[in-house]
Amino acid sequence: MIDNFAVYANQFRELTRCEWKLREQSTLLGFLWTLLNPLLMFLVLYMLFTRWMGGFMANYPGYLLIGVVQFNLFTTATTTGMGSLNSRRSIMMNFIMPRELFVLTTVCSVAISHAIELVLMLVFLIALGAVPRLSWLTFPLIDAVLLLFVTGLALGLSVLALRFIDFLRIWSIITTAGFFLTPVFYSAAAIGADRQRFLRFNPMAHIIGLARDCLLEGRFPAWRHMAALTALALLVAGIGYAVFNKQKRRLSDYVLS
Amino acid sequence: MPVAGSAGAVGTARPPSGDDQIAISAVGLGKRFQIGTKTDARFFSQMLAWCSGITNTRPLWAVRGIDLQIRRGECVGVIGRNGSGKTTFLRMLAGVLVPTEGTLCTHGRISTFFSIGSGLFSELRVIDNIRLTAALCGMSRATLRQRFDAIVAFGELEDYLYSRLGELSTGFTSRVPLATALHSDIDILLTDEVFATGDTPFQTKCLAKMNELLRQGTTTVMASHSMALIKNNCSRAICLEHGAVAAQGPVAEVVQYYERQCGAAPAK
Numbered sequence: 001m002i003d004n005f006a007v008y009a010n011q012f013r014e015l016t017r018c019e020w021k022l023r024e025q026s027t028l029l030g031f032l033w034t035l036l037n038p039l040l041m042f043l044v045l046y047m048l049f050t051r052w053m054g055g056f057m058a059n060y061p062g063y064l065l066i067g068v069v070q071f072n073l074f075t076t077a078t079t080t081g082m083g084s085l086n087s088r089r090s091i092m093m094n095f096i097m098p099r100e101l102f103v104l105t106t107v108c109s110v111a112i113s114h115a116i117e118l119v120l121m122l123v124f125l126i127a128l129g130a131v132p133r134l135s136w137l138t139f140p141l142i143d144a145v146l147l148l149f150v151t152g153l154a155l156g157l158s159v160l161a162l163r164f165i166d167f168l169r170i171w172s173i174i175t176t177a178g179f180f181l182t183p184v185f186y187s188a189a190a191i192g193a194d195r196q197r198f199l200r201f202n203p204m205a206h207i208i209g210l211a212r213d214c215l216l217e218g219r220f221p222a223w224r225h226m227a228a229l230t231a232l233a234l235l236v237a238g239i240g241y242a243v244f245n246k247q248k249r250r251l252s253d254y255v256l257s
Numbered sequence: 258m259p260v261a262g263s264a265g266a267v268g269t270a271r272p273p274s275g276d277d278q279i280a281i282s283a284v285g286l287g288k289r290f291q292i293g294t295k296t297d298a299r300f301f302s303q304m305l306a307w308c309s310g311i312t313n314t315r316p317l318w319a320v321r322g323i324d325l326q327i328r329r330g331e332c333v334g335v336i337g338r339n340g341s342g343k344t345t346f347l348r349m350l351a352g353v354l355v356p357t358e359g360t361l362c363t364h365g366r367i368s369t370f371f372s373i374g375s376g377l378f379s380e381l382r383v384i385d386n387i388r389l390t391a392a393l394c395g396m397s398r399a400t401l402r403q404r405f406d407a408i409v410a411f412g413e414l415e416d417y418l419y420s421r422l423g424e425l426s427t428g429f430t431s432r433v434p435l436a437t438a439l440h441s442d443i444d445i446l447l448t449d450e451v452f453a454t455g456d457t458p459f460q461t462k463c464l465a466k467m468n469e470l471l472r473q474g475t476t477t478v479m480a481s482h483s484m485a486l487i488k489n490n491c492s493r494a495i496c497l498e499h500g501a502v503a504a505q506g507p508v509a510e511v512v513q514y515y516e517r518q519c520g521a522a523p524a525k
Contacts, residue, residue, distance in 0.1 A: 007395045014392035018378055018385060090377075094369055095393040096352045164300040249355040252348070256290060 011097050012105055019109035023080075034113055035120075038072040045185040057187055062125050062216050067184035069114075069121050070208045074150055075175045077110040081154025082161040083168055089255045099248050100241075103158045107151050118143070125215060133218040142210050142221065145233045149203060152237030155244040162254045163247075182208065203232055279364070280329045280445055280476040281350060286359035287321040287500075288345050319345040320500040323359070327478065329444075332471055334487035334508055335480040336515050337497035343480040346497065347447050350478060365444020365476070368394050379423030383414055383433060386422050390434045394441035404440045411462065412436030428455055439466045446470065449480045464490060484512050 024031045042065055050060055057063060084106040085092065085099070092099065126132065161167045182204045188196050199205040206229055213219040247254075291314040306313070320342040327333050335343050348354040349361060351369040377386050387408060391401040401408075409415055412432035417425055422433065435451060446467065452460045467490070471477060481487055487494055487508060494511035496504040496518075504514040 006397060007392075010392045010397060014389045018381060018389050021385065022378060022380055091393065093348070093353055096367060096369070097393060160300075164298060164303060166299045166301075170300060252354050253290060256354075 008098055008101065012101055012108075015101060015105035016108045016112075019105050020112050023109055023113060031113070031116065035117065038068050038117065041072070042068045049185060059128070059216055062128050062130060063187075063212060064185055065121055065124060066212050066215060067182075067208050069117050070146065070211055071179060071182060071184045071204060072117075073110065073114045073146060074204055075179070077107050077114075077147075077150040078153050078157060079168065079171060079175065080110055081107045081150070082157035082171060084154075085158045085162045085251060085255075086168075093252060093255060099251055100155065100244060103154050103244070104151065107147070107154050111147055114143075122215075130216060131218075135214045135218045135220050138220055139211060139214050141226070142207060142214060145226075145229050146207050148230075148237050149207070149233040152233065152240035154240070155237070156240035159244055159247045159251070159254075162251060178202075178204065184208065203229065278328050279326055279362075280331070281325070281327040281364075281478070282360075282362045283323050283325045283350075284360045286323040286325075286346075286349060286356050286361055288319050288342075288349055288354055289321075289357040290317050290319055291315070292317045318500055320349065320497075321358075322501055324502070325495065325505070327476055329364075329476055330471060330474045331493065332467075332477040332479065332491045334491035334494035334511075335478060335497065336482070336484070336487060336494055336512065337503075338519065341497040342500035343497055344449055345500075347449055347478060347480055350445075351447050363445060366395055366442065367445040367447060368438045368441055368443040369447045377422055377430065377433060379421065379430075381422060382419050383422055383425070384418045386433050387414075387437055390437040391441065394438045394443070396437075396441045400442070408436045408440050411440065411466070413459075428459070431455060432459065435463060439463065439470070443470070443475060446475055446477045447479075448477070450482065452481075452483075452486065484516065488512055 024034055045064055045068070046061055049064070081103050084102040088102045091097075092102065122132075122136075157167070157171060161171070164170075181198075182202055183191075183199065188199055188205070188209070191199075206225070210221045210225065210229070214221060323346060335346060337343050345354060347369070349356050350363065351367050352363070353369070378389070381389075387405070388401065391408075396404075409418065412429075412435070414429070414432060414436070417429065422430060431451065432455065435455070438446075452463055455463065464486075467477060477490075479487065479491060491508045493506065494508040495502050496511050496515045498518070503518075504511045
């Protein structure tokens, strides 16, 4: 049992290292390429909503940056995580190892890139005038809930992506719609009070909102709000793992048939 | 411990006979696939098919009714024409595929080779791929550190360690997993035509290493179309036809049977 754990831990480490190197091409330039997506998104939205359409809200650059970075983690982790069984089918068909490792290592490699993005984001926020406060210490908790949520989604969706060849496309449409239905670049207040209730059902709206409150307003997350989100993330992770576990014995069959 | 006769039972415990010398025991082993799904593997097509009850798939038994016991330290050859079920059988032994029916017991750590370059990242350096393959073969970091030089020397990879794997020839690419796995602590080695791309000196070196492992008690199951390879290295063989065992026994007799079936000249 302990022997197996050590073997799996080593496999986890090596696969994560390879996944990360593939994503970042092992170089600073490679990492900058990965940063390009959220950076470009930030610049376009910033130009659009502050320079061209007038001042949208106070402290908009920080507000926008947190939204873009957090939503980018959601999109990248779920998309690459759910595609991991497909992209690593050669390993899956030739080596015996826990199948969960493919999804977990991919999400972990995305999380490493995200951690570096967060450091740059905090530096940027400080450069914009934000003052580090005690509430910032709760930010890793909010991020951990987000990671748990996306890991659960990636686990469940990876089975669907292996089973249905067009599921990645479907997910791409869903995440694009999700981007516009989440207050990433706009304020929830801008869509009217009656429509705001729909945002209650969007977990990403809650997570991004908590992150903004914590980093920009210096507010500690309300424990009830945090507990509800943690429960939801645990539920999603539990369902994702249950789906994955139920289909685990058939994953190789899906590759071959 | 699997229950004998249960559908698709797989275990790594001792075989039901209780014989310590049995490394692999298969009883009534079978694997069924649903084929024809590729053309219809889109989400909405599948949903439509599911709702209407119309399906374009049909069941195919790739392997069925295989009974086999392999003793520790034995080298068994698996031969048969294309599509006879060799790879599916080996993948079930490895635990990569779950049997649809029958019982399978294996005892020990298994290393597998089913395709050339399996599990490798052509965009990464050779050294990264050695580390990954070692981890996938169950080798710890400390063990890899001890055996790294031997692996590199065995694969003659000294000049290519920091090259991208994709820059190497197919023959050299296949050396990375082979050299690494042959230096890992394995009890059962499963190979499927993996020596095909290596040059003669490297093949000779691999076979010598395999014989060394055999002497140490490693069980080997080798699928190949090279009758010379099978005859020179295996004591016993099974010949598969349409997923079922058509012949099994001493290697010379089984090879002779297979060559008669294929109408080929006997291998020297």
